[in-house]
Amino acid sequence: MSTAVVVEAPGTHRLAAHTPRPPGPGEAQVRVHAVGICGSDREVYQGNRPEGYVRYPLVPGHEWSGTVTVTGPGVPASLAGRKVVGEGFRNCQVCDRCHAGETTLCTDGYEETGFTLPGAMAPTLTLPARLLHVLPDDADLTAAALLEPAACVAAAAVKADAKPGERVAVVGTGTLGMFAVQFLRAVSPAELLVVGAREDRAALAREFGATGFRTGDEPLPGGFDVVIEAAGSADAARSAAALLRRGGRLVLTGIPAPGADGLDPTDLVVRQLQVQTVFGAPPDAWAHAVRMFAAGLLDPAPLVTHELPLSEFSHAIELVGSGGPKVGKVLLRP
Secondary structure: OEEEEEEEEEEEEEEEEEOOOOOOOOEEEEEEEEEEEOOOHHHHHHHHOOOOOOOOOOOOOEEEEEEEEEEEEOOOHHHHOOEEEEEOOOOOOOOOHOOOHHHHHOOOOEEOOOOOEOOOOOOEEEEHHHHHHOOOOOOOOHOOOOOOHHHHHHHHHHHHHHOOEEEEEEEEOHHHHHHHHHHHHOOOOOEEEEEEHHHHHHHHHOOOOOOEEEEOOOOOOOOEEEEEEEEOHHHHHHHHHEEEEEEEEEOOOOOOOOOOOOHHHHHHHHHHOEEEOOOOOOHHHHHHHHHHHHHOOOOOOEEEEEEEEEHHHHHHHHHHHHHOOOOOOEEEEE
């Protein structure tokens, strides 16, 4: 029997029978190959997701890869059989922000796969075909399951607008941080520093293109043109700002705990820092990530450390929260 993970309420989940939903007009059905777990999935399970950003009961899973099996009316039949990944944000496509391409700022309200709508922790997922991004036929679908977080970092890289020869840095050594290293390496920086709490990530950071690595308790240099923060703490945001030269560009991708002390506004004004933020990924960022992946410039595979069946959902959640040195990206395989 096909089964899906259902989170009934915070702290309560079960395996339930899964019946594929036939695609309606404009939709496609995807056979899920792998689905990633991140901190947001832990928030869903633990009940820490902000109100309005989750709806129980829920099939979670917003990071996924798969193959199109069936297309609905109005969708090209040639899409069937193609390997794909897909955007999670369900936007209205008619508000001014959607028309501007800023679909994550849709004014019609928040809806997202795996949070308010059924996700990919099931054998199949049916969603609007317009959200799909087609991969090369020889794409590694296990690695491609990480393209959702890669797209979020692609959005940060686009906003950072790093130029060849600039000094750039990344604060954070988790999945987002390691993707940020790869995106920044692609623009040929003069220097690429990585700052993180996990010394065991130094070798991987250098493999991805870092020219230097320091832990947060070591003295940090300054004078950087661009810094991407990917650690999700207020301390990381402050460290990231301290790395910048006057007029430097900072992009924040992490979400600190509510009520955390933020950046010093006096410092931001006096040093004329440019600060931008990222929450999710619009279509252009997705396209950028998929292009990089298809061209071999983005390699998610070394980040995967665990692949488990759906039946081990609770164990996977524990692994993600453990912060252990041997735990990277955890995938579930329906």
